[in-house]
Amino acid sequence: MAxxxxxxxxxxxxxxxxxxxxxxxxxxxxxxxxxxxxxxPALLKVYxxxxxxxxxxxxxxxxxxxxxxxxxxxxxxxxxxxxxxxELEEAEAQWKTKTHIxxxxxxxxxxxxxxxxKVVARYASRAQIR
Numbered sequence: 001m002a003x004x005x006x007x008x009x010x011x012x013x014x015x016x017x018x019x020x021x022x023x024x025x026x027x028x029x030x031x032x033x034x035x036x037x038x039x040x041p042a043l044l045k046v047y048x049x050x051x052x053x054x055x056x057x058x059x060x061x062x063x064x065x066x067x068x069x070x071x072x073x074x075x076x077x078x079x080x081x082x083x084x085x086x087e088l089e090e091a092e093a094q095w096k097t098k099t100h101i102x103x104x105x106x107x108x109x110x111x112x113x114x115x116x117x118k119v120v121a122r123y124a125s126r127a128q129i130r
Contacts, residue, residue, distance in 0.1 A: 025077040032084050033064050043091055047098045049105060056105050063104070 037060070041053050049056075067080060090096050 025074055025081065028081045029064070029068075029077070032081055032088070036060055036064075036084070036088055039088060039092060043101060044105075046094065047101045049098070049101065051105055059106070060104065 037057055040056050040060070043049075044051060044053060044056065067077075072080075091101060
């Protein structure tokens with residue numbers, strides 16, 4: 001008996017078949033970026049995150065710019081767009097927890113953890129004494 005469930009290879013062929021020109025990928029990235037930026041206020045409200053919308057949008061903008069400075073293989077770009085779309089859909093459907101969303105809200109390079117920064121400062125001051 002053949003099952004009616006789609007095979008994993010079918011999903012992979014769909015993603016593989018959707019690779020197109022770099023111009024098309026650029027349009028897909030811009031559409032995803034706009035969707036993410038428009039969804040920020042609603043997501044902050046749903047997940048009860050008390051952060052300014054402008055700061056969260058700036059953090060997400062840095063995430064998008066991380067891959068925008070260099071040429072990327074169209075297959076990799078398509079994969080990143082697909083991953084971003086699925087992450088956004090999961091967040092909007094509330095399949096993620098608040099901690100999952102906070103990973104995108106707080107950029108670790110710009111807002112270090114308070115306790116971690118105290119430990120680093122203490123270690124640095126001890127190293128200078130010796």
